[in-house]
Amino acid sequence: MADPILKIQNLDAYYGDFQALFGVNCEVNKGEIIAIIGANGAGKTTLMRAITGLLKSDPDMVQWHGSPVGALRADQVARLGIAMVPEGRQLFPSLSVEENLKIGGQVGRSGAWSVETVFELFPILKERRNVPSTSLSGGQQQMVAIGRALMSNPDLLLFDEISLGLAPIIIKTIYDALPNIVGDGMTGIIVEQDIAKALSVSDRVYCLQEGRVSLEGSVKSISREDISHAYFGV
Amino acid sequence: MDWVNAVLQGVLLGGLYALFAAGLSLIFGVMRLVNIAHGDFIVLAAFLGLVVTTTLGMHPLAALAIVVPFMALLGYVLQRCILNQTLGNDILPPLLVTFGLSVIIQNGLLEIFTANPQKLSAGALETASIPLGGGLNAGVLPILTFAAAVAIIAFLQWIFYRTSLGRAFRAVSDNQDIAQLMGLNKSHIFGLAMALSMAVIAIAGIFLAVRTSFDPSVGPARLIFGFEAVIIGGLGNLWGTLIGGIILGVSQNIGAQINPGWQLLAGHIAFLIVLAVRPRGLFPRVDG
Numbered sequence: 001m002a003d004p005i006l007k008i009q010n011l012d013a014y015y016g017d018f019q020a021l022f023g024v025n026c027e028v029n030k031g032e033i034i035a036i037i038g039a040n041g042a043g044k045t046t047l048m049r050a051i052t053g054l055l056k057s058d059p060d061m062v063q064w065h066g067s068p069v070g071a072l073r074a075d076q077v078a079r080l081g082i083a084m085v086p087e088g089r090q091l092f093p094s095l096s097v098e099e100n101l102k103i104g105g106q107v108g109r110s111g112a113w114s115v116e117t118v119f120e121l122f123p124i125l126k127e128r129r130n131v132p133s134t135s136l137s138g139g140q141q142q143m144v145a146i147g148r149a150l151m152s153n154p155d156l157l158l159f160d161e162i163s164l165g166l167a168p169i170i171i172k173t174i175y176d177a178l179p180n181i182v183g184d185g186m187t188g189i190i191v192e193q194d195i196a197k198a199l200s201v202s203d204r205v206y207c208l209q210e211g212r213v214s215l216e217g218s219v220k221s222i223s224r225e226d227i228s229h230a231y232f233g234v
Numbered sequence: 235m236d237w238v239n240a241v242l243q244g245v246l247l248g249g250l251y252a253l254f255a256a257g258l259s260l261i262f263g264v265m266r267l268v269n270i271a272h273g274d275f276i277v278l279a280a281f282l283g284l285v286v287t288t289t290l291g292m293h294p295l296a297a298l299a300i301v302v303p304f305m306a307l308l309g310y311v312l313q314r315c316i317l318n319q320t321l322g323n324d325i326l327p328p329l330l331v332t333f334g335l336s337v338i339i340q341n342g343l344l345e346i347f348t349a350n351p352q353k354l355s356a357g358a359l360e361t362a363s364i365p366l367g368g369g370l371n372a373g374v375l376p377i378l379t380f381a382a383a384v385a386i387i388a389f390l391q392w393i394f395y396r397t398s399l400g401r402a403f404r405a406v407s408d409n410q411d412i413a414q415l416m417g418l419n420k421s422h423i424f425g426l427a428m429a430l431s432m433a434v435i436a437i438a439g440i441f442l443a444v445r446t447s448f449d450p451s452v453g454p455a456r457l458i459f460g461f462e463a464v465i466i467g468g469l470g471n472l473w474g475t476l477i478g479g480i481i482l483g484v485s486q487n488i489g490a491q492i493n494p495g496w497q498l499l500a501g502h503i504a505f506l507i508v509l510a511v512r513p514r515g516l517f518p519r520v521d522g
Binding site: 052053054073074075076078079083084086090092093094095099102103104106107108148152 | 398401402404405407408409411412413414415416417418419420
């Protein structure tokens with residue numbers, strides 16, 4: 001087995017005095033898709049913030065290709081090739097659709113993704129390239145958020161609650177597009193509350209419960225009972 | 235005809251106020267920083283212009299070539315070393331720190347240059363004027379100031395909406411966390427915004443110094459004019475800032491036309507009326 005591209009080691013995370021993560025361990029191998037599930041407040045988003053550098057941790061707690069990156073700033077982490085589709089989409093309201101995409105590419109990493117290839121993936125965005133990002137529907141905004149993350153040609157792409165607040169039909173469209181997105185040697189981490197959706201596209205799963213990893217394993221080998229036990233702690 | 239003249243001169247004066255205001259508007263737009271020392275930096279730039287013109291014997295407008303880059307560099311360093319440390323969820327620390335800078339600059343200038351009024355000499359440019367017919371005359375210097383204001387605002391507008399730097403400014407202004415995820419180092423972006431603001435300050439300072447005499451204590455009044463222009467025009471709208479400067483200049487000149495003692499009062503009253511009727515300014519930026 002090759003070395004993992006991302007290794008989380010004994011990660012503790014704090015918001016002020018409040019500790020949100022307790023000694024979390026996690027490994028992500030190249031080309032696989034990891035699902036991170038857990039109830040509200042289990043620490044999923046905190047884990048994402050720690051990986052992307054929005055939340056500082058000790059250098060060794062987050063390792064990228066074996067080198068410590070836990071203490072780097074978010075912009076430095078982004079340049080390494082880690083991108084995120086943030087929870088709630090969080091597009092830049094002052095920027096048009098196309099500008100939102102372009103700013104994702106400003107990291108300056110070359111690769112397959114460009115404004116044109118994103119438009120091929122989501123043709124509707126091409127029609128609406130010059131409108132303010134706020135005038136799009138929720139699903140279209142999510143497409144922009146995904147496209148914006150892809151524009152940096154990342155090696156690792158984090159999806160934080162991409163189905164939140166979207167109609168089921170839109171969620172299906174976006175999940176149908178996922179294999180195309182993550183196919184080209186890209187590695188993905190999917191954070192979801194919709195467990196079935198998350199498991200349907202991923203290879204391995206980590207379940208968080210109150211800031212600790214309560215279950216990990218390959219999607220094929222774990223049962224529904226294991227998950228509900230790890231999820232609810234009953 | 236006196237009234238027409240008052241309005242015309244007021245419009246041109248508004249150009250100077252727009253120059254005072256543009257830098258203020260820019261940094262507030264990008265990082266929600268209110269720079270209390272803005273006026274004092276204008277005066278600092280004026281004194282720098284004085285040093286450059288007297289030691290090198292340059293024309294004040296040529297001195298811009300030295301003063302503008304110097305002030306821009308100062309702005310970048312200031313932002314990276316001091317002001318970035320004050321930015322956060324609390325709006326008070328940057329106010330206090332820039333207020334402190336204001337005191338330091340005023341007293342530093344007083345120590346070095348004394349309280350004597352100074353002026354930059356621009357030779358014939360100061361008195362040259364263009365007859366517009368009907369007894370109206372427009373000074374070349376005020377016209378030049380106004381043209382500079384329009385050009386600078388157009389340039390800033392172009393940077394904001396046509397370049398990748400402007401995209402970064404707007405993105406960081408919208409959402410600092412997510413902008414960082416896009417590989418933008420906000421400390422650096424803020425530094426560049428302050429550098430740009432200080433470059434505009436340098437131009438404003440030189441035009442001020444050629445137009446009137448100045449001493450180390452006149453900064454805060456320039457800050458007030460800049461503030462009023464920004465608020466009248468609407469926060470975050472650069473063309474609105476130009477209109478705000480013009481409204482301020484015209485009201486001051488009309489006030490002075492009625493009674494010379496009413497010049498400043500008339501400007502403040504115009505500001506007050508706008509604030510009462512349109513608290514967000516005449517042309518607020520339309521977004522969330």
